[in-house]
Amino acid sequence: MDVLTNALTGQGISLSFGGIKVLKGLDVSFRAGEITGLIGPNGAGKTSLFNCLTGAYSPQEGQIAFAGQSLDGLSPAARASKGIVRSFQHVALSPDLTVLENVMIGVARNHDTGWLNAFLPLPRGCAERAEMERAAMGALADLGLADAAHSLPDALPPGMLRLVEIARAIVGKPDVLLLDEPAAGLNNSETRDLMQTLQKLRSGGLVMVVVEHDMDLVMSICDRIYVLNFGEFVACGAPDEVRRDPDVIRIYLGSDDD
Amino acid sequence: MSDQNATLGLSSVDRSGLRGMVSARVGTWLLIAIALCLPMVVGGSWVFALGVCFANAIGVLSVSVLVRYGGEVSIGHTFFSAVGAYTVAILDTRYGIPLWFSVPLALAFGVVAGILFAWPSRRLSGIYLAVSTLALALAVPEIINNADSLTGGYEGLYVSKPLVPGVKMSLQRYYAALAVLLAVTYGLSRLRHSRQGLTLLLAKSHPAAADAFGTRRVWARIAVMGISGGIAALCGAMLAFAGSTVSPSGFTFWAAIFLLVGSVVSVYGLTFPRALIGGAFLTLIPQFLSASGAWIPVLYGVALLGVILAGHYLPQLTQAMGRRKGGA
Numbered sequence: 308m309d310v311l312t313n314a315l316t317g318q319g320i321s322l323s324f325g326g327i328k329v330l331k332g333l334d335v336s337f338r339a340g341e342i343t344g345l346i347g348p349n350g351a352g353k354t355s356l357f358n359c360l361t362g363a364y365s366p367q368e369g370q371i372a373f374a375g376q377s378l379d380g381l382s383p384a385a386r387a388s389k390g391i392v393r394s395f396q397h398v399a400l401s402p403d404l405t406v407l408e409n410v411m412i413g414v415a416r417n418h419d420t421g422w423l424n425a426f427l428p429l430p431r432g433c434a435e436r437a438e439m440e441r442a443a444m445g446a447l448a449d450l451g452l453a454d455a456a457h458s459l460p461d462a463l464p465p466g467m468l469r470l471v472e473i474a475r476a477i478v479g480k481p482d483v484l485l486l487d488e489p490a491a492g493l494n495n496s497e498t499r500d501l502m503q504t505l506q507k508l509r510s511g512g513l514v515m516v517v518v519e520h521d522m523d524l525v526m527s528i529c530d531r532i533y534v535l536n537f538g539e540f541v542a543c544g545a546p547d548e549v550r551r552d553p554d555v556i557r558i559y560l561g562s563d564d565d
Numbered sequence: 566m567s568d569q570n571a572t573l574g575l576s577s578v579d580r581s582g583l584r585g586m587v588s589a590r591v592g593t594w595l596l597i598a599i600a601l602c603l604p605m606v607v608g609g610s611w612v613f614a615l616g617v618c619f620a621n622a623i624g625v626l627s628v629s630v631l632v633r634y635g636g637e638v639s640i641g642h643t644f645f646s647a648v649g650a651y652t653v654a655i656l657d658t659r660y661g662i663p664l665w666f667s668v669p670l671a672l673a674f675g676v677v678a679g680i681l682f683a684w685p686s687r688r689l690s691g692i693y694l695a696v697s698t699l700a701l702a703l704a705v706p707e708i709i710n711n712a713d714s715l716t717g718g719y720e721g722l723y724v725s726k727p728l729v730p731g732v733k734m735s736l737q738r739y740y741a742a743l744a745v746l747l748a749v750t751y752g753l754s755r756l757r758h759s760r761q762g763l764t765l766l767l768a769k770s771h772p773a774a775a776d777a778f779g780t781r782r783v784w785a786r787i788a789v790m791g792i793s794g795g796i797a798a799l800c801g802a803m804l805a806f807a808g809s810t811v812s813p814s815g816f817t818f819w820a821a822i823f824l825l826v827g828s829v830v831s832v833y834g835l836t837f838p839r840a841l842i843g844g845a846f847l848t849l850i851p852q853f854l855s856a857s858g859a860w861i862p863v864l865y866g867v868a869l870l871g872v873i874l875a876g877h878y879l880p881q882l883t884q885a886m887g888r889r890k891g892g893a
């Protein structure tokens with residue numbers, strides 16, 4: 308598939324809250340088949356950019372398009388139905404649902420049985436549920452969470468919840484995967500497993516963007532990295548270029564004491 | 566290391582949860598068996614009161630489903646139960662149409678009424694939504710009295726068409742209400758595991774996440790109100806049939822408050838036993854109140870206080886309940 312036609316692009320994205328400019332005319336192009344890193348200090352605007360791309364925020368200026376089609380004015384749900392999926396920096400799982408059920412929601416948009424199936428044991432609804440369960444179980448197994456499938460989120464440590472959040476995002480075979488700090492709260496072995504999972508997901512058709520503080524993770528899996536500071540890009544390029552960029556060293560890597 | 570401990574701890578939690586689930590299921594079946602046999606044991610007035618109790622239990626479920634799936638509180642659900650009750654009563658008395666046809670129609674009207682209410686109030690929540698439902702509750706007796714050529718005004722309507730000709734009417738009233746209550750609890754237990762149910766529950770606690778996975782929060786609100794309105798209408802339909810008369814005095818503001826109190830008393834449970842607790846509370850309260858004349862204002866005050874406290878502690882309560890019941 309042509310890499311450029313399947314890109315998620317933004318032109319001149321500007322976002323402000325009550326006069327405070329959070330994003331200042333950003334141009335981005337996240338290509339399919341690549342893993343793009345999005346780094347920058349806290350408050351730089353990374354999550355806000357994700358919110359603009361998914362439609363949770365409406366930027367005051369700028370155009371966003373996926374595979375050449377404009378997304379402007381589409382609701383988050385409509386964008387989700389186009390295969391644009393995200394994970395949340397602050398884990399957003401339902402406390403009423405088991406881990407498995409939370410992950411099943413990730414495939415809900417691919418199913419459409421009617422309301423009668425919700426209340427009666429009709430064959431289509433049962434088949435749908437089994438199909439959703441199977442897919443969710445597969446995603447959980449990929450992330451080493453199969454044992455926790457029937458637990459409630461409150462019973463799990465934060466690191467596992469983070470992985471459940473990611474499982475929900477990847478289970479529906481998205482075309483665009485936006486991961487907001489997927490490794491936050493994970494221990495070393497969990498982070499390593501996650502990196503492998505993300506590497507396996509890399510495919511010709513998938514646009515993957517990872518916001519991450521763990522520099523080792525970003526540098527080792529990303530093909531390209533955008534560096535955001537105060538709502539502006541200060542650098543963009545291959546990991547090695549970005550690592551050597553004096554501005555980046557000053558504002559981000561240099562100030563990183565640990 | 567620590568992960569391993571966590572996993573071990575978990576599986577034991579799962580096992581005890583499973584045991585609890587099994588014993589709860591056995592208890593439910595036992596209760597259903599008792600309910601099925603009861604009319605052979607107890608006297609006529611009990612059979613009547615229990616039929617009304619089943620109908621009230623359905624009403625309690627309609628409020629609880631709104632709390633559980635929408636995270637919202639209503640103090641106006643008598644509006645929807647009145648829709649159901651008068652659908653059944655008017656079709657019965659004016660057109661001679663029996664329950665087989667009027668109950669599905671009542672359900673449909675209740676769903677539509679719920680949706681019609683949900684659309685303009687879709688962006689309201691918490692106390693603001695509760696107050697707008699209050700407006701519905703206050704309007705009900707007025708509407709009924711104004712349309713007295715159809716509704717019979719203060720005097721009300723008497724529902725007498727049998728469901729199955731030849732069977733004793735008192736038994737029909739009892740078993741029809743029980744059957745609908747069982748059907749509603751069954752439907753709700755299915756909903757909990759359906760795709761729609763899962764997405765509604767996510768939309769309740771994390772609307773932004775639900776949005777991001779294709780469930781619009783406005784859709785979620787409208788769906789929950791439609792379900793809740795439909796169940797409330799079934800409650801009204803069964804109140805009309807099991808209680809035999811329909812009049813505005815059954816759909817006052819206080820009836821709406823007590824629906825909510827009944828839901829709180831049943832801890833927002835959606836199962837048959839929990840609904841019965843709420844239904845029993847609702848059925849007993851009027852008798853209790855009429856027996857204790859001078860205490861009525863005090864009891865109203867206590868009830869109101871209970872509702873306000875419930876509203877205040879609802880988020881914590883539902884969260885705690887979700888923790889305990891969510892796996893079931």
Ligand SMILES: Nc1ncnc2c1ncn2[C@@H]1O[C@H](COP(=O)(O)OP(=O)(O)O)[C@@H](O)[C@H]1O
Pocket residue numbers: 324329347348349350351352353354355356
């Ligand atoms: N809904 C909002 N209302 C007001 N300010 C916001 C909102 N969302 C984000 N911001 C502001 O935007 C800036 C960037 O935040 P964010 O995108 O979360 O940064 P990052 O994810 O890079 O840490 C912060 O100063 C934050 O306070």
Ligand SMILES: [Mg+2]
Pocket residue numbers: 353354355396
């Ligand atoms: Mg952030």
